Amino acid sequence: MIGFDYGTSNCAVGVMEGNHPTILPLGSHGRYIASNLYAPSRAVIVNWLHGRLPAAEQDTFKRQRTIALQQGQAALRELALDAIPAELAFGRDALASYLQAPDEGYYIKSPKSFLGASGLMPQQIELFEDIVAAMMSNVKTLTEAALGRTVTQTVIGRPVNFQGLRGEESNRQALAILTHAAKRVGFKDVEFQFEPVAAGFEYEAGLSRETRVLVVDIGGGTTDCSLLLMGPKRAAQQDRGPDLLSHSGERVGGNDLDIALALKGMMPAFGLNSLLKTGKAIPVHSYWQAVAINDINLQTEFYSAANGRFLQQLVRDAAQPELVNRLLTMQKNRLSYRVVNAAEQGKIALTEQSAQQVGLSDIDQELTIRLDRDDFARACQRELNRIATLIAEAIAQAGTKPEVVFVTGGTARSPVLNRFLQQQFEHTPIVVGDHFGSVTAGLTRWAEKIYS
Structure with missing residues (x-):
């Protein structure tokens, strides 16, 4: 049995060793593998997956994906003619493959962000299920190699809400995709636990008395808040429903901060906020499309031929065409992930440094953008306000205030986020957990409790 944090940014797996959870090394990736995938062609993902499914699943999968498998075979023949390897890459290897040739192949980051999206067609849902299954298959293989045994039982973390727009309908869609994918790759027993609750379980292991804990x-991909009653007596109970006083959650997280920083901190160097020759402000919608890597529809619009023609005209109409031409270059070479990744790396660097230079010489040889913590705070003010609202909602629903706030999640490492949280809780102690490992450890504890 394992605890499986299939996260928006990273995936991690935990097992119990005695009374303590241990996060496993996943091959060369270490304890955390980035949640991304690269394929030389989108069509071959289904074929790669089919070849790695348990024997009992292969025939059923073949019947369900007959047309997709045939399309994949055609793509494989083309790749073979061009002497291009047909293997999929995961984690940092996937990012490296994408950055080597952004306009070739198929790269997706954080597919979990899309699972609750509205308006998905059946073939899109099948594609996401195959992408998730391929990633889970890779993690399961690495896990079993580390343990030297087969793993068939798992507890997977889930946010309170996958997508704020459709509530429970989005949650059902996302959980169905995750469940089908997990069972397809060989997990016989699949359960879910709220990620903030799981993080709280890990914090609870160190408590000596009953405490009201707000887990943030x-x-x-998401921010989730749970107000829980915790303590050594409650930790021994299998039914923790009565201890959960409130929940709130929304799709606002590290990816959204990266996108906001890319838009407001970097897109001005691409012409955002500049003028047309007529003196009017330049249209902003294409800039939002360009960086919205977690919105399928906006990315499809940005890379459409019609938008390419629009951007060419925009360059001609711009008072500073050299800036807008960078946006056109971004569109022609499919560099959305490249730019948002640069913003993400800048954000990470700002954890340790007050300012950072971000170079984008692959877009323009002279292009270097300076970012500092104040830029980050201004760019993310809308997202920070949404997080403040979620915190207030959780406390209001519970009808009582927390005695302690337990903060986890990789995004919470930022000094800007820390300062923001201190402002929200001036008179309440804040405890910072393992930014990346608290959820995995809590899922692992819960797996032992329900499967033992």
């Missing part, structure tokens, strides 16, 4: 989990 600021992850890559």
Whole structure:
């Protein structure tokens, strides 16, 4: 049995060793593997997956994906003619493959962000299920190699809400995709636990008395808040429903902060906020499309041929065409992930440094953008306000205030986030947990409790 944090930014797996959870090394990736995938062609993902499914699943999968497998075979023949390897890459290897040739192949980061999206067609849902299954298959293989045994039972973390727009309908869609994918790759028993609750379980292991704990989990894709009654007596109970006083959650997390920083901190160097020759402000919608890597529809619009023609005209109409031409270059070479990744790396660097130079010479040889913590705070003010609202909602629903705030999630490492949280809780102690490992450890504890 394992605890499996299939996260928006990273995936991690935990097992119990005695009374303590241990996060496993996943091959060369270490304890955390980035939640991304690269394929030389989108069509071959289904074929790669089919070849790695348990034997009992292969025939059923073949019947369900007959047309997709045939399309994949055609793509494989083309790749073979061009002497291009047909293997999929995961984690940092996937990012490296994408950055080597951004306009070739198929790269997706944080597919968990899309699972609750509205308006998905059946073939899109099948594609996301296959992408998730391929990533889970890779993690399961690495896990079993580390343990030297087969793993068939798992507890997977889930946010309170995958997508704020459709509530429970989005949650059902996302959980169905995750469940089908997990069972397809060989997990026989699959359960879910709220990520902030799981993080709270890990904190609870160190408590000596009953305490009202507000868990604030600021992850890559969502922020989730749970107010729980915790303590040594309650930890021994299997039914923790009565201890959960309130929940709130929304799709606002590290990815949204990266996008906001890319838009407001970097897009001005691409012409955002500049003028047309007529003196009017330049249209902003294409800039939002360019960086919205977690919105399928906006990215499709940005890379459409019609938008390419629009941007060419925009360059001609711009008072500073050299800036807008950078946006056109971004569109022609499919560099959205490249730019948002640069913003993400800048954000990470600002954890340790007050300012950072970000170079984008692959877009323009002279392009270097300076970012500092104040830029980050201004760019993310809307997202920070949404997080403040979620915190207030959780406390209001519970009808009582927390005695301690437990903060986890990789995004919470930022000094800007720390300062923001201190402002929200001036008179309440804040405890910072393992930014990346608290959820995995809590899922692992819960797996032992329900499967033992």
